Amino acid sequence: MGFLIGQTTGKITGTIKDSETNEALIGVNVIVQGTYSGAATDVDGAYYILNIKPGTYTLIIDMIGYKQVKMENVRISVNRTSNINVDLVPTVIQGETVVVEVDAITARKDQTSTIKNISSDQIDKLPVENIGAIVGMQAGVVEGHFRGGRSNEVTYLIDGIQVDEVFGGGNAAVEIEPEVIQDLEIITGTFNAEYGKAMSGVVNAVTKDGSNRFKGSVSRAFANYFTGNKNIFIGLDNNQLDRNQDYKFQISGPIIKDKVHFFINTRTQDNKNHLNGLRRFNVTDSSNFYSLNPLEWYSENSGDSAFVSMNGSANRSILGKLSFSLFSGSGIRFSTMYSINEDTWHGYDHGFKYNPDGMGASHRRTDFLSFHWNHLISQKLFYDIKLSSMKNYG
Template sequence: MNISFIKRSLLLMNRFSKILLMSMCVNLTSFGLSQTTGKLAGTIVDKQSKNPLPGANIILEKTSYGAATDEGGQFHIINIPPDMYSVSIMMIGYKTVKVNDVRISINRSVSLDIEMETTVIEGEVVTVEVARLAQKKDQTSTIKNISGDEISALPVENIGEVINMQAGVVQGHFRGGRYGEVTYLIDGVQVDETFGGSNATVDIQPEAVQDLEVITGTFNAEYGRAMSGVVNVVTKDGGPTFEGSISSGASYYQTSNTDIFIGLSPNLNISKDLKFSLGGPILGNKITFFTNLRSQNINGHLNAYRIFNVDDISLFWLDDSSQWFSTKSGDSSYVPMNTSKNLSVLGKLSFNVFKGIRFSALYSYSDDSWFGYDHSFKYSPDGRAGSYKNTHYTALQLNHMITPKLFYELKLSSVDNYFGVYLYKDPLDTNYIHDFHLNNYGSGFFTGGQQKDHTERTMIDETYKFDLTWQANHSHSFKLGILSIAHDIDNKWRQIRNKFEGQDVEDPLTYEPEVFGDTTVYADIYKVKPQEVAAYFQDKMEFNEMVINFGVRYDYFDPASKYPSDRRNPANQLVLPDSMTSTYLQAPVIEQVSPRIGFAYQLGNQA
């Protein structure tokens, strides 16, 4: 871990402590939303008369969550962390009703309507099957919630495979949309890849997931950047007892089609996988921890046959075929071409020291490197560039239950993501050789040479998010949130050239790597700090057979960069008479107001 990142993490914690102190002192008058908790609501009536029972107590066992019914026999419990619960309904003169296995999911309402029987014997308990009572009838879009227990029972290796199993999702594309049209969240905080928005920058393993929400339909006002889908992951907290798991495995490929899949061997094409997770108490239920680790070393099923080294020379373009030759100095060994190494570490501390206040601190680190299969380098595999990525993610979250009907969440996060594609990290590395060796004439296979595109990109996102939820009554839940994201993008793409290119002394033996600045076609270098701000308001109206989601969202985006006025001639390198001189203009700020409305009518328990 580098020193600069530690400083940013400490600065983030310092900012959080200041904002936390301010939030305790000010009068909260706005309304917001939570994207990491759920709600339990319903009606309690007398079984014989069907009259509502005011004053009945509803308790989530082994938690501090509970409520009492109002004059109409209705109740609601908000801000419940996603999990499986047992619910007890109690009232003097009535049998206690116990409902087991009530699943609370993120951003969802579970309806639990109970009929209670009178009794003269205190302590009688009636157990009711949850499937007959609990209904999730709050959907106005296509939403799928998958619990951590369900994920652990699936034959999957990563969260992406779970997402691809959902209706409307094919290989990461939602409803036929592009990769960049999906918003990824961890504990309600956006972690999209800043540069292209193609995927999530933070790697969360299936063993660390408490609940997963996949939205493939329309979206409420709380979601920005999403055009095709939304994925929201809630990470696990430690429990009151120690729980953990460890597993290790190895696998390799075997086939009879050895003419296609050449050189497959258990010693060469073996893949290893180590998983570890542990959670439990530090100070009873007050302070808990959860940690997760995974290490993978994958040697895929596609091999190269090293006939050539990078400095080999081949001449096959001469008219006289008798003069064709190739040095072919390779060792004729098989080399795995689609390989990857992955390390993922996550640690989380959860604090429940004060009643109604939950605080968590999460840190995640991932380090990935991989080489993709390139058919043209099948006989000269050492000239391929590799891909490298590492990510530091820190998140601090506060959940404060002000009243049984009102709570807020404050979330701060920092993502420090590095991505690189290169053969050697130093673009001036003396191991780079002349492009004379990069030859694939005739056959299409390279007989030497190196890939010399060199990319390094650092992206830092700091997110500040405030949400507040107010359950005004049994039918209306008002929500409002504010979001700010500060981006810092440092991009360097360069093509490695020869210092002596075009000079009389240039030949295959006279080579020194050189890179050029951004004013040439051989480089694309920039450092920008865009800003995003968003605010949204939403009213979720839940009735007996109908649900309406109505809201409005405001988005503000400042690119904080410049663009060329003449995109045909951005660097003024065209000298034709009709070519225009390009000047750099400040990119305008973009603002947008988006109304959102969703409507659903329930035809029955199954439709």
């Protein structure tokens, strides 16, 4: 079970004033469009909305006697506060709406540590194949080391749940694809006490949920190695385009509109890479050179002389997530997620060059199951319950 919990939501705060008198407005409705989240301003014209999932939203700000305002492109990041202040314009004609495009907020007034938030839109534009590549692009991070610290001093979280490799150390035991991430929070210094195990840095990935629209994608990538030194890199065929293959599949959508949604992501990689052996011998072949009589020596070589990859790898990842909002307006939502990471790989051993099937392979598998219950009790109070189970094999 996991008990180290990080944040998975953000919040919005601000003040609403009259544009002509600059006086605070009381009772202005501030609604996050497409959700059940909202608030009303207090006597100081202030409001705050807690427990908002990361993403891009539209705020609707409305009060009788004033033009309605729509604040578009409001970006919510995990564990961050977005400050949205608005001046309402008086009007005698109801129905007029002012649409405002919110610029990306680069300076965070609530920031007390070195934090970088990366949204799913930003990740889509990056030429990366894994989270490690995204993390490695940040200032102060070199090959998994945060500001000179050891790699096993970094804490990794998925949806606020710790997924460190407890026994091996140095990496996340559960790996998710970049396409799965809704918001990625990278903390490289002076983090809060809630991250008790971390000493160098924290990486917190918040996963996507399904929506009321069906979405999906399928892709296949392939590659090959080309060389003019075939006497060294034996068995490479310059005309073979699919020596390394990468398949991706993703689909999400509603099961029950507005209530139950699903999200599925899979990836399969088959990489034969660039080092081959020549199968002159099979693992069942035997030999005898112990006799003092050379005529009695023998060696079986029943191999078919085929080229066999000796530094290949096969990787498979599957992630499925169900999200529930069954009780409309109750402030209750919960989700469950299950993921599998399975890897098989060979480390090249020159001693098996002519008996490549006799070389050992390494195998690793991680099963991860999580449950997240979130309840917004009131405008000022909410709580999270998170449970997880992780099994490592290999």
